[in-house]
Amino acid sequence: MSVLELHDVSVGYGPRACLTQISLDLGEREIVCLLGANGCGKTTLLKAVLGLLKPRSGEIRLDGRSMPGWTRTALAQRVAYVPQAHNGAFPFTVEQVVLMGRTMHLRWHASPGKKDLAVVLEALERLGIVHLRHRNYMQLSGGERQLVMIARALAQQALVLVLDEPTSNLDFGNQLRVLAHIRQLRDAGYSILLTMHQPDQVLRVADRVVLLHEQRVLASGVVDDVMTAQRLGSIYGLDPQDVRDNLPGLVRRELTGVGGDAAGVLS
Numbered sequence: 001m002s003v004l005e006l007h008d009v010s011v012g013y014g015p016r017a018c019l020t021q022i023s024l025d026l027g028e029r030e031i032v033c034l035l036g037a038n039g040c041g042k043t044t045l046l047k048a049v050l051g052l053l054k055p056r057s058g059e060i061r062l063d064g065r066s067m068p069g070w071t072r073t074a075l076a077q078r079v080a081y082v083p084q085a086h087n088g089a090f091p092f093t094v095e096q097v098v099l100m101g102r103t104m105h106l107r108w109h110a111s112p113g114k115k116d117l118a119v120v121l122e123a124l125e126r127l128g129i130v131h132l133r134h135r136n137y138m139q140l141s142g143g144e145r146q147l148v149m150i151a152r153a154l155a156q157q158a159l160v161l162v163l164d165e166p167t168s169n170l171d172f173g174n175q176l177r178v179l180a181h182i183r184q185l186r187d188a189g190y191s192i193l194l195t196m197h198q199p200d201q202v203l204r205v206a207d208r209v210v211l212l213h214e215q216r217v218l219a220s221g222v223v224d225d226v227m228t229a230q231r232l233g234s235i236y237g238l239d240p241q242d243v244r245d246n247l248p249g250l251v252r253r254e255l256t257g258v259g260g261d262a263a264g265v266l267s
């Protein structure tokens with residue numbers, strides 16, 4: 001059953017539409033990735049999914065219920081958001097940042113209790129960053145901050161995770177660690193919608209992918225079927241051969257006939 005469904009959704013700002021007629025769905029224990037060029041509207045679509053931006057048309061359903069029917073609190077108990085790592089002034093300890101994920105579980109004006117602190121500790125443990133607990137968030141590296149943001153979302157205990165470019169600004173090692181964490185979370189029962197910039201990372205982590213191009217869905221489906229040199233060339237303005245030359249993982253899949261252009265799947 002689908003956890004999240006978008007039907008013919010159009011989103012934008014003012015008179016300008018960024019994306020139109022977007023349909024997609026996210027199943028339980030599934031990782032779906034939005035892939036598209038800079039400025040194509042990935043973050044804008046996530047804002048609509050998070051209820052922060054009202055679609056101009058179309059419908060977003062969560063657990064089968066249309067989005068306007070969700071209160072802010074109910075939505076936050078179901079969907080957690082991991083923004084790109086916060087680089088501005090954020091003068092809190094790691095523990096305080098992760099505790100912010102508990103806000104929706106607290107009664108009005110109540111302070112976090114033992115249970116909240118235990119949930120925070122569990123989230124830090126899961127991501128292997130307990131040692132950062134008392135550190136100032138602003139003094140952490142980009143990779144450490146990204147893990148703290150994921151821990152904050154886990155502390156929210158919402159089983160739908162929305163991540164915006166979770167591996168941007170990370171070094172190679174931290175990219176691999178974050179991708180491994182994302183897969184583990186899927187295996188632990190989370191449904192994950194994310195945006196990414198690196199096609200090789202999409203090949204590594206996603207179950208399904210939605211390619212966005214020229215305001216629409218160019219193609220969507222199982223990664224091996226959808227990620228073709230032809231399509232990636234279209235969305236990034238590259239010759240398909242350039243895509244193959246720079247994306248060895250894609251070539252291996254094409255050669256083994258797993259999917260891609262070799263399987264004759266063209267948009």
Ligand SMILES: Nc1ncnc2c1ncn2[C@@H]1O[C@H](COP(=O)(O)OP(=O)(O)OP(=O)(O)O)[C@@H](O)[C@H]1O
Pocket residue numbers: 013018036037038039040041042043044045
């Ligand atoms: N608050 C806003 N008001 C008006 N236009 C906006 C606003 N936020 C984003 N845009 C515009 O909407 C378009 C889509 O932006 P968005 O951030 O969704 O793209 P993106 O695919 O996430 O880009 P990137 O990959 O570079 O992060 C861009 O042209 C951007 O300039």
